[in-house]
Structure formats: C-alpha cells, structure tokens
Amino acid sequence: MTKVFQAGSAESVTALDEVSLAIRDNEFFTLLGPSGCGKTTLLRLIAGFEQVTQGNILLFGDDVAGLPPHKRPINTVFQHYALFPHMTVAENVAFGLRMLRRDKAEIRRTVETMLTLVKMPELADRKSSQLSGGQQQRVALARALANHPRVLLLDEPLSALDLKLRQEMRLELKTLQRETGITFIFVTHDQEEALTMSDRIAVLQAGRIQQVGTPDTIYEQPANSFVANFMGETNLLPAVLGTAERDMISCLLEGGAEVLAQPVGNEAAGSRVTLSLRPERIVLSADPGTGLAGRITDRLYRGTDTSYRVKLEDGPELLVYEQNVADRSSGMSAGNSVGVLIAPGAARILVS
Amino acid sequence: MAEQRDAANQATWIDRFSGLPEARRSLILLSPAFALIGAFGLAPLCLILVYSFLVPGTYGGVVWEFSLDAYIQFLFERDIFDGTLAFNAxxxxxxxxxxxxxxxxxxxxxxxxxxxxxxxxxxxxxxxxxxxxxxxxxxxxxxxxxxxxxxxxxxxxxxxxxxxxxxxxxxxxxxxxxxxxxxxxxxxxxxxxxxxxxxxxxxxxxxxxxxxxxxxxxxxxxxxxxxxxxxxxxxxxxxxxxxxxxxxxxxxxxxxxxxxxxxxxxxxxxxxxxxxxxxxxxxxxxxxxxxxxxxxxxxxxxxxxxxxxxxxx
CATH class of the missing domain: 1.10.3720.10 (MetI-like)
Incomplete structure (x- = not known):
C-alpha cells in the first residue's frame, strides 16, 4: 500500500511507498526504524486513523481499509497511553467493552481478569491521573487487551518509561503476547527492544521496507548497509572482492588486509563492495604477531565489555568490543600494537 | 548631585517597602483597588439594601422609617381601603x-x-x-x-x-x-x-x-x-x-x-x-x-x- 499526505498539493509527502507486509497470526511483529521512517503512519493506517492513498489492508482476509477505527477488531496502546483522565482505572479498562455493549457481569469479570493480568488489581478505583508512568502503561495494556482484539498495536509504548522499568516491561509484554495469543504489532525505534521481543522485525527507512526477518537474520545477515548500521554497532568497510576459496571469498580491505566472507549472490572478482563487520566478532590479541597488525587508538571501559578503536596498518579504523571476562589491562592500552583476528565468515558482504 | 540624591532616596523608599512583612505589602498594593471597589461597589450596594427597608416618599426618594412593605409588596397587594393583604402573583x-x-x-x-x-x-x-x-x-x-x-x-x-x-x-x-x-x-x-x-x-x-x-x-x-x-x-x-x-x-x-x-x-x-x-x-x-x-x-x-x-x- 501507499500513503501520501496532502496528495496532489505541492507539499505532498509520501510517508509510505508501496509497502507490502504479511503479518502472521499470533506473531510478535515489530516495525523498526528511525523517527520519520513511516512506522507510526503504518500503525495509524492499520488502526484506521489514517486512510490509505492506494492499496489494501487485509485482516484475516477481510479488507478493512475503508472502515473507521471503531469498526476494526484492532486495539492500540498509545505512546502516551491516552488514558481517560476523568475515569477510574476500572472504567478505563471497561470502556471498550461498554462500547461493545457487553453484559455488565461479563465486563466486571473481564476488567478483574485484565487488571490481574497486568498485576495491578488493587488499583481499580484509582483515577488514572494518579498513576505513575509504569502503572499507566499497564492500564493502557489492560484497556486494549480487555476487548480481545485480533490484533494489538503498540506505538512505542515503552519509550516514556525509565530504563529499569522498560527492561521489565519488555519481558512482560512478551509473556502477555504468548499467554493471550493475540498478534502484536509493535512500533519502536529502539533496535535492542526489537531484537529482544520480536518474532519477526520489519526495518523501515524513508517509507520503504528495508528488510523483514527474524531478529537474528536481521542482525547477522543485514540486507543492506542501512540495516547493518541501524541494528547495533557495526564497522562498514569498503572492500574489493578477490577470488573464492572453497566456500569463502577473499575481500581486500584498504591497506591490503585480507578478510574472508561468505559469498552473497554472484559478485565478480574485482568488484567493490561494503563489508559489515560487527565489533564483537573481532578478537584482539596482545601479541602483535598474530592476525592483522593494528594499533589501539582508543580504549573505553564500559562495564560488561571494553570498547577499543584499533587502526589497521595503512588501513581503516575498527571498532572492537571485548567482553570483560578476565582482567586484561596489560598491553591493551591506547598506543599499544596488537594483533587483530577476524574469523572467516565474521564479515558480511552487503549487496547494496 | 541632585539626581544621585534622588536615586538614593528612591532606593531607601523601595528598601523600606520591601522590608515590610508580606501581608502588609500586599495590603498597601491592593489599597487602591479596595478603595475603588468600596466606593463604587460596596457603598451603593449598602445604600440599596438600606433603602429597601424604608418607606417611599411621595415624589420619589425615601422617608427614613423602617418598613418591610417593599418586600411584602413583591408577593402581596395591600387593599387601599381596609389594608388587608391579598396574594398578587x-x-x-x-x-x-x-x-x-x-x-x-x-x-x-x-x-x-x-x-x-x-x-x-x-x-x-x-x-x-x-x-x-x-x-x-x-x-x-x-x-x-x-x-x-x-x-x-x-x-x-x-x-x-x-x-x-x-x-x-x-x-x-x-x-x-x-x-x-x-x-x-x-x-x-x-x-x-x-x-x-x-x-x-x-x-x-x-x-x-x-x-x-x-x-x-x-x-x-x-x-x-x-x-x-x-x-x-x-x-x-x-x-x-x-x-x-x-x-x-x-x-x-x-x-x-x-x-x-x-x-x-x-x-x-x-x-x-x-x-x-x-x-x-x-x-x-x-x-x-x-x-x-x-x-x-x-x-x-x-x-x-x-x-x-x-x-x-
């Protein structure tokens, strides 16, 4: 589908350009991308707050593109929760069911179940304005889930929470999704959030889908340099393809260092490509004689790991992460010469 | 010189004012407003209240004599001849x-x-x-x-x-x-x-x-x-x-x-x-x-x- 804002005017903006996605039932699906990539627009289209310019939205086979939001079996957890400030927690949770004219006893039962599910049954009579951010988040979840939607949309629901709570909620969301069996479509700009929670991820950039896949596929086999760069840290290195050796192909970095990578497609020898080399896949040795010769230019201690910047002889500078499993401060400070070991297949050739 | 002295005087005047307790300061600042409301709002209202309990003068104005007649008149009509009250809606x-x-x-x-x-x-x-x-x-x-x-x-x-x-x-x-x-x-x-x-x-x-x-x-x-x-x-x-x-x-x-x-x-x-x-x-x-x-x-x-x-x- 395509979404154009202010179509036909001089200021028309194509927010989504021929996006096509198939999301499976019971899936935790994440739309990941930087701000302005169109992920929220896509969510709003699915929810029905915006109308598609061109294309369809099929929900279990039915086209819902023309339906207003209140006629779609879809509920949303909004970024800022949008709890009704003039209602209690219980009234908020019951709202959707009341609108659906469900039986009173059933509503009461469901509200209780939902508040227990999100672990806050004792706050049912609180005004929603009296809740903390984390509590509001849970009420927003309960309010959306109470209607047993076929699809639950979550618009950056964790972004307003502090780090500790955010990490807790990630696990809880994942558990909730498994327990309820509802399809979750989760929007975020946080790649770590996407990696830890999703069954599958769609990476969006500039209104186009860059790659769809499981978290490990997206991380380990990024389709292009945007995905590689957006999904965590990586070294993007220009290289020239050499000859194939068994199932590996040799790639020459600037300065002549050779790295072995898995061939992708059938690129001819001598063609220029970009390599993505994850910093945690590079191993440093205090003995400058092993592997490629390099010199540490910068060292940053980060708790669980240490990050180094290593300049290859006559070549590029690499970012390297080393886990702090053993004390290894000697010979690894800035200015020291080290050996840089890159295992065959650690680098990945990017097609574009 | 004169200007300097003026400035110094002004400073002490302001200093003295800001040295006053908060309640006193507010009172001083509000006094013009109080005076205005008192003279043109409260006083006429009191006058009206007092007048409503007096007896009408023959050619307008009032006779200074206490009476509830004005309020009674709102609901009842006094018979001119025998002075009895009859409900008047x-x-x-x-x-x-x-x-x-x-x-x-x-x-x-x-x-x-x-x-x-x-x-x-x-x-x-x-x-x-x-x-x-x-x-x-x-x-x-x-x-x-x-x-x-x-x-x-x-x-x-x-x-x-x-x-x-x-x-x-x-x-x-x-x-x-x-x-x-x-x-x-x-x-x-x-x-x-x-x-x-x-x-x-x-x-x-x-x-x-x-x-x-x-x-x-x-x-x-x-x-x-x-x-x-x-x-x-x-x-x-x-x-x-x-x-x-x-x-x-x-x-x-x-x-x-x-x-x-x-x-x-x-x-x-x-x-x-x-x-x-x-x-x-x-x-x-x-x-x-x-x-x-x-x-x-x-x-x-x-x-x-x-x-x-x-x-x-």
Missing part, C-alpha cells in the same frame, strides 16, 4: 419570567455554542485565532445598537418576516417583536460569545489523542461526544452557562426594546420603580431579590466546581 411572574428566559437563553446558547466552540477548537491553530477573534467582534459594537438591529430584523416589515412570506411559510407577517420569543432571541444573541469562549478554552486543552483512543475502543461519534468531550469540557460548559445565565437574568435592554416594555424582566421592574413609579424602596427590594438570585446561581456554580476539583484530585 404579577411581580412573582416577572421574577419567574426572568429566570425562565435566562434559562432558555442558556439552553439556546449551549446548543449553538458547543458545536461552534468544537468547530473552532478542531481547526488548525492559525485559523482558530481568527475565528475566536470573529466571535469577539460583536463586543466592539454597543449592545444598544445591536439590540436595535434585532428590532429591525424582527419587526413586522423586517427582513425575517419578508423572507418567511416570500418562501410562503406564512401569509401575513408574524408578530415576532414585543414577545417573550423576541426577548429570548435577544438574550441568546447578546450573550452567545460568553458561552463559546469558555467552552472553546476547555475544548482546546483536551488532548485529542484521547478522542482517537476512544474511537479505537469502539466508540462512535456520539459516544465520543458523550463519554469524552462533554465530561472533559464540563468546566467550560458550566462556566459558560453561568456567564450567560447571570447577565441574562439581570438583562435590561433586551426586554426593554424587544419586549416593548410589556414583557418585563426584573431589571425593567427596578428601572420602573426608580423612574415613573417613584417607589424607590420597592425598586431597591427588587434589586436585592435579583442580587440574591444571582448569588444563589453563583453559589451553585462554586459548589459544583469545588466538587469537581475534589473528584479530580
């Missing part, structure tokens, strides 16, 4: 008409004002300011002139009647002017901005993501209005209702011009008593009755506001 009717017409003006203003305010609040910010500005434009013209123009529109040969006759709704002119309907319409027209502005102010503050959330939770337009927009703009609605009710209740021009002096409201009664009827105590008593009606309305408003705030906090 005509003044009570004027009071009731005032309350009913003011109430109808409130209802009318609400029915027109809420959609108007909602329409304005949902426009883009630049347009909103223009529209709000347009709402306040009538304030620039004298109320008397505006009420006169209402007379012109409503009279038998006026544009409203000729339109009605042209499209064949009525064969002969309807007598619209000098009726309760004309007074109500005049009140509605005069005080509509007082309804639109406070409702707009509270609608504008509503987070419209809440409206989206309600739609998302299966509410249709009507339910969104009923469950979200009206409850959240209730402070503005209540404020608007009282801002329309109070001046409508004490309105003088609309009943005087559009009611033709036949359909009196309480203000016209007061004016009559101080003017042609030369019964100042009765006029003063009617003014006190009007004042108490307004105070009752204000008390209801204050209590509701307090209750709402307790509920929110």
């Amino acid at each position: 005509s003044y009570l009717q004027i009071g009731a008409r005032s309350v009913i017409l003011a109430g109808l003006a409130v209802v009318g203003c609400l029915l027109i004002g809420f959609p108007t305010a909602y329409f304005i609040a949902t426009r883009p910010p630049g347009l909103r300011n223009v529209l709000i500005f347009l709402v306040t434009v009538p304030f620039w013209t004298n109320l008397l002139v505006r009420t006169f123009s209402m007379m012109l529109i409503l009279r038998d040969q006026g544009p409203l009647n000729s339109i009605l006759m042209d499209i064949g709704i009525t064969g002969q002119p309807l007598s619209l002017l000098y009726t309760d309907f004309a007074i109500g319409l005049g009140l509605l027209y005069s005080f509509l901005p007082f309804m639109v502005l406070p409702i707009y102010a509270s609608l504008e503050r509503i987070d419209f993501r809440l409206v989206e959330a309600a739609y998302d939770l299966y509410a249709n337009r009507w339910k969104v209005l009923q469950r979200i927009l009206i409850p959240l703009s209730l402070p503005g609605i209540a404020g608007g209702c009282f801002l329309v009710f109070i001046p409508s209740l004490s309105s003088f021009l609309a009943p005087d011009l559009l009611g033709g002096g036949k359909h009196l409201m309480i203000s016209n009664l007061i004016a009559q008593q101080f003017g042609t009827a030369r019964n100042w105590p009765f006029g003063a008593a009617a003014a006190m009755i009007l004042l108490s009606l307004v105070l009752i309305a204000l008390m209801i408003y204050a209590r509701q506001t307090a209750r709402r705030e307790r509920k929110v906090v």
